[in-house]
Amino acid sequence: MKAKQHFFNGYSVAEETLGLYSAMQDLNRAAINYIAGTMRVGMNIRDIKALCENYLLENGADSFWYWDVGAFIFSGDETAVSVSGRDYMVTDRTVQENDIITIDLSPQKNNIWGDYARTLVFENDVLCNETDRIKNDEWRRGLQMEEYLHKALIDMAAPDMTFEELYYFMNDLIVKKGFLNLDFLGNLGHSIVKNINDRIYIEKGNHKKLSDVEMFTFEPHISIPESKYGYKREDIYYFDNGKLIKL
DSSP states (O other): OOOOEEEETTEEEEHHHHHHHHHHHHHHHHHHHHHHHHOOTTOBHHHHHHHHHHHHHHTTOSEETTTTOSEEEEEGGGGGOOOOGGGOOOOOOBOOSSEEEEEEEOEEETTEEOOEEEEEEEETTEEOOOGGGOOSHHHHHHHHHHHHHHHHHHHHOOTTOBHHHHHHHHHHHHHHTTOEEOOTTOOOOBBOOSSGGGOOBSSTTOOOBGGGSSOEEEOOEEEOTTOSOOEEOBEEEEEETTEEEEO
């Protein structure tokens, strides 16, 4: 019997391959849920990084594709720092009673990548599970904006749109809504490939169509002007029969 095929943009991809990528993203979601249930005020960020990476390796990943780091973790005002994974160094901080923490995961198995990030908020020793219930107005607005941008992506992205067009649309929207793009290169995501050097980006000058790749990430790293905090939300997307789908 012939394997069922899904169409990622112009590509015909076996259902098995789709399942492999979905498994990596499911692993990332499980890792975030695990660490959200484990993290406590007073825990060291180094220990949280180790817990995340051990969880990924013990539950399906065989390595980490982005500079051999499985969990990039930033807390407090570090959440506004944008740095290449090549230069990342985890700091010796602890989770505070009121704190904001970004976790960016990059597991792989047999060169099948996962790529996923979330910003979490602690208020009065408690991890906030619902964005709308966050009391800190600035933090709530930042996370709501991330959710808004991802919804806007699904609503407007089309297979024949170029990466540059998406770059300009989203950056204009970020500014219009009163935010800044913090990414050190100014981009908003990249293609999902097997070799890190083969990635192309949601950036100015990239005239490739979104349909020229199988999958791509959307990961706006944003802040409010003059704020010391940053926000990030990352998911992988693909087109199925012209409709953008979150993996």
